[in-house]
Amino acid sequence: MKSFLIKCMFGAMALGVLLIGNTVKAEDWETTGLTDKAIKVGVMGPFTGNASSYSKTQIGLMAYFKHINDQGGIHGRKFEMFPEDTACAPAKGIAAAKKLVHQDKVFYLHGNSCSAVAMAVKPTVSPTGIPWIIAHAVNPKITMPVNEKKSIYHGVPAGPAYGSTMGEFVMSKPGAKRIAMITHTNDWAKAYCDPAIKVIKATGGEIVLEQALERGQTDATAQVLKLKGAKPDFILGCLYEAETVIFLRDAKKYGLRIPVMGTAGTDLENTLERLGDKDAVKDYYVLHAFVDKVDGPKMKKWNDIILKYNPDETITGFSAVSMASGVAAVKALQNVGPDLTRSKFIAELDKIKGLSTGILACDITWSATDRHGCKKSAVAGFVDGNPTVLSSWGKPW
Amino acid sequence: MDIFLQLTLSGLSQGAIFALIALSLTVVYRATTIVNFGHGDFVMAGAFFVYVLVIYVELPYVFAAISAVLIMLGMGLGVSRGFIDPIKAGPHIGFAMMSISLGYVLRGGARFLWGREVFPMPRVFDIEPFFIGNLVVTGDVLFISAIVAVFLLIFFFIFYRTTTGVIIQAVYQSERGATLIGVNVRAFHQSMWGVGLAMGALAGILIAPISLLHPDLGATFLIRGFAAMTLGGFGSLGGAVVGGLLLGVAEQLFGFYINSSLQDITAYLIIVAVLVIRPAGLFGRTVTVRV
Structure with a gap:
């Protein structure tokens, strides 16, 4: 009996130590990285x-x-x-x-x-x-x-928020219904374009043509001529910055003057700087995270x-x-x-x-x-030649 | 018909660059039997040298371009002397490993210095596009085609019509024979590395204003250079040029008439198709070995 009591006592003590230890550990976890100052x-x-x-x-x-x-x-x-x-x-x-x-x-x-x-x-x-x-x-x-x-x-x-904004902006253009796409075929591009397509289809638009332009391609003649033939109202461009520049340059070259909606992988000022041609970028709109221009x-x-x-x-x-x-x-x-x-x-x-x-x-x-x-995100585009942050087509943020 | 002509014109302009790269690969391959797997990065390096000389040193573009070509010529001599000659006694695979490694060192160096930024390359001439009927002819197309055409004329003139060309052909045909008549074959190999890299640099300088400049610029062009070499026939100088032009046009036609997703893999499709159907390419020689 005596040894049973002693065992119980030790057991209770061990349990107590364990509980106290865990409590201390939990308290430690809660306040790790904190001091009074x-x-x-x-x-x-x-x-x-x-x-x-x-x-x-x-x-x-x-x-x-x-x-x-x-x-x-x-x-x-x-x-x-x-x-x-x-x-x-x-x-x-x-x-x-x-x-x-x-x-x-x-x-x-x-x-x-x-x-x-x-x-x-x-x-x-x-x-x-x-x-x-x-x-x-x-x-x-x-x-x-x-x-x-x-x-x-x-x-x-996150990606879906950006993609949805792209779709909403495209469809906010009066009369926009026939939407074409030019896109990389990787996950990055899909993360932008898929939610955008979902919004476009849900709001009465249709995707009339999909064109691929892969990373590293240096000419978009074939894609631009195809897009021109499809006569879309708006083009979704899920492209990195170098290919965006190549596409916009060729679009201007072959007289494709249709608004293009780009991703957050590019920005307006840099695209203009790389193209060096304001006329080629005047129909380009791009996701813009901020409430105002960067400056x-x-x-x-x-x-x-x-x-x-x-x-x-x-x-x-x-x-x-x-x-x-x-x-x-x-x-x-x-x-x-x-x-x-x-x-x-x-x-x-x-x-x-x-x-x-x-x-x-x-x-x-x-x-x-x-x-x-x-x-959601804002969109930036050139309005009357000036970079402008927009909430929808023609509407400043 | 207008669209077909437009695609062909654009393809020829792109193809001229591929031709130059394929030719520069072929020059080294014919002279040394080494396939320079790092060549794309030497193309990129040439373009970056121009960028540095124009932007930082503020040299006029033409001087910068000539300087960059000369720098790459020197680099080619250095690569041959410093990295290829010492491993000549080793297995042939060593050359491939060396060229890949040198290419990655250059690419890594460019990434280290400039990150993954994409730079606008200064343009030499800003020629307004003009129309021939409905055909749009741009300044880039004219400029690239003219420079490559002039360069190829000079190159083939030297190769087929001068004493230097005869010596080069002699070494191409038999190194032992050339040695016997007093040609310094080692120096010849070094010069061909120099010429190959200089030609690659010229291609980089011509394409960078269009493709923009970034450290990964060369990777795309290397595979196209290989495809053009394969199509024209390995080791054939004329074949490399024709292969490059055909590849440029094929990419455009595939992209428009079949599917734009195929455009990027046209080069690979051509390599596979040629190797299966006509391994010697359009102008390559089939080697028969008597055993």
């Missing part, structure tokens, strides 16, 4: 390598966090940033994520350009339940379906923040993209109050509804079941 944020991005121009988004995001720090931080805590290079390479991205999670022990992750890297990193980050805000990559599968720990958020338009008055505030902390930085179409989700994260952190935990942060992120950041052309709305925060 700091919130540690892991910022992954392609700071080197052939996609390093995307890292401007992370530079913009960190400038915004520095700006918040200079205003006193959030409930006495300041952002402590841990930039980690992925070089837009999945293997390097995984190593970066492991370092941030296990070595630097950050409170949450924010950033990520390059969908392939985010998809490769997801199996490493997702099981940890650490909050992770995708601030640039567009692959919708990074965040939907919602991951098992409900911890990943998309703070920029427009509505973007000045954000560009100034970037330049304040990075005086030598050149502002491009990438610079302010991630700042919008930074605004959302700051709002959620403020709403949590001083007793910050990861669970409370996630709960507050899910409460963000219709947040107009003043940066992106979409409001951010997250919920426990929908993590695609941005559902």
